[in-house]
Amino acid sequence: MKKKYVSGVEFFIEKAIFASGAATILFVVLIFVFLLKEGLSLFSEVSLTSFLFSKNWYPISDPPQFGILPLIMGSILVTFGAIVISVPLGVAAAVYISEVAPKSIRTFLKSGIELLAAIPSIVLGFIGIIFLAPAIRNIFNLSSGLTALAGSIMLAFMALPTIVSIIEDAIVSVPRSYKEGSLALGATHWQTIYKVILPAASSGILAAIMLGIGRVIGETMAVLMITGNAAIMPTSILQPVRTLTATIAAEMGEAVAGSSHYYALFAIGIILFIISFVINLLADMFLHRGKK
């Protein structure tokens, strides 16, 4: 059965809205196709396994070697460090804001955290270079403070606003009755928080962690500035590392268009795209599981 429209305007508006909705999906598909088109050319020269698992990234030596394992490990190390720092902080901050803080402090803190989200990442990179890296160098007695740890700490601050606001939403949407039911049985406020409220908000907390990871793994500018940019296999968090994103940003300008180096950078883009796609999918799954 065909839908009848009341007027031409109605028809036009509905089609226009449909086109806008379809466009967003189309853009994602186009971006992916573009990445594939440029990136897949690499695999006529380099096998997928040696691209993913070989330990040497020497794109401009002769012959060039395109092993991105050190870059992947760099990304994972920095991300892992950032999450280890930001999740406990984020959960604690969200609990404080939603359950403990008086109203005036709550408003103040919430806008403060939104402000943290508005700081450009390059400014955080600046702070990292000027204050954090020297501090790390002095504390751990290193030759340079530009390490995975510095990147992790800076990125933790970048991920915090996302993590705090999603966890706070999750806690606020826990039904009031759970809290009252628990308190009515003689539980303390703290017992109620960790035995009832946090478990009930767990799917939101997982989603927040996933989105935090997504935020961190895609971040480029700050890590480019403060992780030291050495494409070597990291053995400790106190070593310089280079992430997937930083590699693209640093080398795209000098790679000759059409060279295998150029294609390799696009192939890294594909890997990043897949990683963030999977992370977003997981976050979405957790959020929806919680809504059921």
Added chain:
Amino acid sequence: MVKIKTSNLNVWFDWEIALKNITLDVSENEILGIIGPSNSGKTTLLRTLNRLNELYPGSRVEGKAELDGKDIFTEVDILSLRKRVGIVFALPLPLPLSIFDNIAYGPRLHGIKKNNSLSEIVEKSLKDAALWDEVKDRLQESAFKLSGGQQQRLCIARTLAVEPEVVLYDEPCSGLDPISTLKIEEAMKKLKSNYTQILVTNNVKQSARVSDRTAFFLMGELIEVGITAEIYTAPKDKRTDDYISGRFG
């Protein structure tokens, strides 16, 4: 023996008065029914007696309320008060846990860790709430899988599991079918020997069926309280008569 005693109890929410000069005794092992139209302060009275009202920032209390002769606002620790004075809410609201864990939640809070003593408590509480036979084979299932009436009995069992002395019921059957209602009323009658119970209900007949004495509240005031049979047959106040016979409310 008097278990709960309030004298000149006033409760405000911000600037609105919710309870006016309530003076009321509840004896040990009695079931006191509280009837009255909505907004008459019945629920507020219950939530004052175990100090849940304090969760609302604007609430304020004046006057006295005593449990076993001790002032609940100054002489009784709030956590032990809430353990001794349990409440069953209007909507059956289990915690998002299994049936077993819902009931073990309270005892665990109060320091009981051994599995067999927890199992004993769970079984006894479920039996007291007349739910054991229906759930004994599915204790590990989520509490949300139970029907509304079963969930409400689960909430009663959860309240009983911390061994309270007083149980407050806030319209416990308002969302339930007649058969579930009957089961809960029977459970209440059985619990009489061990507990002091206060039943707030919108259902005038329920108080007549279950309670020893009935109190009638209107607009935050206690209009009258007396033996249930007398209240229902020969109320002293005309407003009580009007309410019971269904002329208003």
